[in-house]
Amino acid sequence: MGVTSHDVARLAGVNQSTVSRALRGTPGVAEQTQRRVREAAATLGYVPSDAGRALSTRRTGSIGVLSGELTNPFYPELVEPIRESLLAAGFRPVLIPDSPSEPFDPDRWARGVFDGMILATARAGSQIPQQLRRHGIPFVFANREIPAIEADRCVSDNAAGARAAAELIVELGHVRVAAVMGPEDTSTGRERDSGFRNELQRSGIVFQNDHFERGEFTFGVGYAATARLVSRLAPTAIFCANDVLALGAADALMAAGAADSTMLVGFDDISSAGRRVYDLTTVHTDIALMGRTAVDLLISRIEDPTRPYERVVLPTSMIRRRLLAN
Template identity: 35%
Template sequence: MTTIRDVAQRAGVSQSTVSHVINNTRYVRPEVARRVRQAMAELHYTPNRLARSLRRKVSHTIGLITPDNANPFFAQVAQAVEEVCFQQEYTVLLGNAAGDPDRELRYIQVMLEKQVDGLIVAASGLRSEHLQPARLGHTPVVLVDRELPDLEADRVLADHRQGGRLATEYLLGLGHRRIACIAGPPDLSTGSERLAGYRDALAAAQIPPDDTLVIQGAFNLDSGYQAMRQLLALDNPPTAVFAANDQMAIGALRALWEAEIPVPEGCSVVGYDDIPLAAYTRPPLTTVHQPVTELGRLAAQILLARLTDPEQPARRHLLPVTLVERASCAPLSRSVSSLPGERL
């Protein structure tokens, strides 16, 4: 097997010079560096990157843990993270927690055992202390999309409360007053913040809260479908629905279709996330757009920067959201009075 000593002899230089050329750790005159690379090519020498990583305590791998790889939102986040890391010659190890905090914790443990240089985590029920091993081992952590209280770490988030407010204000502007919310899990910051924004908008419009119009979902298709069925079973169903993510909104559209309630004439629907499928539902879904690619890209850039300068203070980056108007919403119409319930 060709060794670094063989390369040094062929190039007529010391082994340390070959090492500096490979690792770019010291200036080497261009003509000398050229001789070293030529010798490496002639001898078909490939540096042992694993051994180098162990010596330098750098693995050039990043751990990324998401709560649901099947969710298009997190698929986009992962793609953006991988693209940035690949450009910087880092490999991404992906863990799908499937919404299970125990599974999520196991992925963290495994990735730390594999000596990843850093972690990007979209938490699905973790407590702050679950990331304590990373902090004690000085492995940097960046939280993306979701908060964890009391954890000193960089955060890259969208303004979820403002998004919930935007969606509800839009429906209020169309004349709707009986507006339901299919909320996300209350133990996740994304769920609680979007629900808080919904309530902020109703309070500002002086509309009393109605707990029967708030149904807890699980950020998946079926929970949106089941929640919409519950809302339609009310004596006085809503004329409009804000679903706290697009998957639940799509589930709600299915329930409305089965009940033969036309959208938007019989019920307006707003989602959240603006996943690619939102533009292709029937009708196309009005939704709150999150800068998904920017969330993933910024999380990766911040983590890589922290690897270079670990002493910089942790920061919270809050990205704005916008409303994307499509065809799933319409002004409140008298035609809704012909649908089940009074719906005024």
């Protein structure tokens, strides 16, 4: 039979319940006691059992992080601060990239695996939040949300950011304006679309159905949509609902020989946006703060399941890089 926490407790001269608390560094256990327990554990070669800990605390120490496909550079920039914050709080992050070809199914393996989940991607009609709730797994929305579902969430002020993008385009004198919008079944897609359109309308700029394209938040969609817009409209300014779309749009403008005559604005301010080859004017959102806030919300929910739900909206700001007046 292997070494148990009872063996460590006898050697250290403490209660068995003190062993796990001392090895976790739980506040309230004297430093001298922690040191004695660690020394006893090292002497006996004791390794704490995650399974045993889960049985005694009803927690696994693991947090699932559901993200979009990692080929989208936005998600690694959001996931990394989530990972760092979870580790600092003593949790084990488990990354789950979600995709149409391999959708995450909580009914298959979430129950009994995670203490909670951070949903960094969500679409209208998704059953994942209801499945998690049915299994008693706390969750928080980050970046995207499903408004009809009561839950903690941390999101950007998407509408305000898109309005600011439209204001800048109008300020620079552009009237032949186009846009590449995101999916309608995402909160980021809907809110950025409405914010941009409403501000153009308020400014008296004509924005008709052939002035925009819509698709997934991918480089390929940005490239193809922009090529079509340039062909039929020759816009002097294009708003893209995220930076990945905008990077694709920038390549399409270069291929069409229109890069020097077309103003381009993105959204998110991912690292690639600031590279000299793109020098992209974009709407900044604090992606790292979003990740850290989502972790704080989830830990608070795990510790107190009855607390009121919180919706944290992060402000946005314009990053003016390459500006072209009409």
